Amino acid sequence: MHYLPRKWPRTIVAALAALGGTGAVPAIASAQTSDGGLVYVNDGTTGTNTVAAFARAADGTLTALPGSPFAAGGAGTGSGLASQGAIQVSSNGRYVLAVDAGSNQVSVLRIERDGGLKLADVESSGGRHPVSVAEHDGLVYVANSGPGGENYTGFRLGDGGQLRPLADSTVTLPDNAQPSDVLFNSTGTNVVGTRTGTGAGSVIGSSAIDSFRVGSDGRLTAAPGSPYTAQAAGPFGSEFRPTDPSQLFVSNAHAGAGAGTVSAYSVAGDGTLSSIGSSPFANNQTAPCWVEITHDGQFLFSVNTASGTISSYSIATDGTLTHVGDTSVSSQSGVGAVDARLSTDGRDLYVDETRAGSVGVFAVSGSSLTEIQTVALPAGATAAGVAVN
Secondary structure (H helix, E strand, C coil), rough: CCCCCCCCCCCCCCCCCCCCCCCCCCCCCCCCCCCCHHHEECCCCCCCEEEEEEEEECCCCCCCCCCCCCCCCCCCCCCCCCCCCCCCEEECCEEEECCCCCCCCEEEEEEECCEEEEEEEEECCCCCCCCEEECCCEEEEECCCCCCCCEEEEEECCCCCCEECCCCEEEEEECCCCCCEEEECCCEEEEEEECCCCCCCCCCCCCCCEEECCCCCCCCCCCCCCCEECCCCCCCEEEEEEEEEEEEEEEEEECCCCCCCCEEEEEEECCCCCCCCCEEEECCCCCCCEEEECCCCCCEEECCCCCCCCEEEEEECCCCCCEEEEEECCCCCCCCCCEEECCCCCCCCEEEEHHHEEEEEEEEEECEEEEEEEEEEECCCCCCCCECC
């Protein structure tokens, strides 16, 4: 394992409200791992970063696992991250991958039989300030967001959890690109990344979306016309439709108060993006940042960080979105709610409620959400990223 010294911290995106407050229902100090699954949160703590781990009961509620939080190999920033996908569970369900943005590293933690975590490896992220990580069948890409080191960099995840750089895989970005997400489609044939940068002039350095075809060697080839100018300022979170990997949805976070939208794109085999219908689709909220799509592909949820709400959209067969309604996040009026992830059975949505230092549990019924629990995160957590197993 390779360890690097901690470097500089970075503040969370301006759309996020100031951190503070409590208001969470404390998690039980010990829990039995149930067949309801597991939920992991990248705490982003300074010094040694940690990952909080929770057992999910049959009713969707969470209790902290014994030993949680578990030490990652690097450091967090202590100030949150302006990104989606800061933590992921590997395709084989054996490992958790978490960015350590405060030390420019990525940690790999082995999932033990009881759901606890044990450090397997920690490696340089290949740039500065890693904010997002994506994995598909052992191929890993990391988005790095920091002056002098903004890029997408590839790795291979070994059977023992070792993370090894993929030679000649780095895609260099301009210093003001500010990537916020990187992800694979469900077949592993395409990768996209979002740039929230607002630099003036051409698309390079402005709000844009990168799209790539993944080669048999794991390296990326830019789609014709990539990067694509975003349909609104601040493309942030992104998600391929689980039932149709040729449809991509991207939240637009920086259009201003009450001007939030989600864009819908058709993705060709070579990664070319084209707009669907009258995209982008408005929700009249502020700072829609994080997005999640139900496993049946019928509904999309966007977490509107500055409004303290979660918007629900229905998704038509052709990818057209219809805004159905909005659900308030109860803790601290929800301002500062960030990343979100559905349980593997799709019955519950888990949301980082950053301002309250908690995870909100929402029961899902079609497009409807009902908050049923808030559970406290560890002291010092400025969480970014939720993963389920």
